[in-house]
Amino acid sequence: MFDWLFRYANPARFMGLSGALLPWLWSAALLTLATALYLGFSAPPDYQQGRTVLILFIHVPAAIMATNVYACMVVASLFSLINRHILADVAARTAAPLGAIFTLLALITGSLWGKPMWGTWWVWDGRLTSTLVQFFLYLGYIALWNAIEDETRAARICAVLALVGAVNIPIIKFSVDWWATLHQGESIMSGNLAGPFLVPFLVMMLFYMLLFVCLWLTRIRTLILERRLRSLMGAA
């Protein structure tokens, strides 16, 4: 079923393909960033939030990516445990710092939006608390990887931690439905976001996704070369 995936999971083939794709992906990311900023700063003020809606253009994509990156880590960890593939280990390991930064960004920008709109920087409500838990899960995962010297063992143990932490994904997603929270409910898929705000948001979302792919591929490529470097130094 996954034969096509394993064809590209060969490190040499992956290096060739990602090396050819990356210049195009970086160019697309820069172009979408410029477009998103132009559209965002040209958008009219919201009738309730005023221009703080500009914060939501960067907060919501960061929050979505924070969870999506964790989901990528979980899938890579599954492949790591089942198939024992070196590229799956590297993919899971390199996703963690990127996810941690997206989560931190979601927490900081959310706080900067919350103060003028809710009158507080922070509340211990379901969505905010589960996102904070996700941030600590990322930090724990990174710390565990760095604490275990044997890379194969580290990959197995960290994969288990990532899978256990996956429980938090539905909690983040449905926290606004399960509990009465200050954080507003889902407004994009339900069509509650008006056109003048939807387009800048979607373009910024595309930028965050492209940036993640660019950074992820770059980090995977770096770790593959680091492994090669270590084996060469060990052989010398």
Next chain:
Amino acid sequence: MNFDLSPYGAFIWPAYAVSALLLGGLTLWAMARWRAVKAKLATLEKT
């Protein structure tokens, strides 16, 4: 484009500044690591 963010400029500009700092820093760090490892490998393969 409208850069008049009053009365919320004190919240909006820091949000964009932190995003630029973290995402820009992450990008620079990733690129620097890639270049450093590539250069080290090239030197080692030459010798």
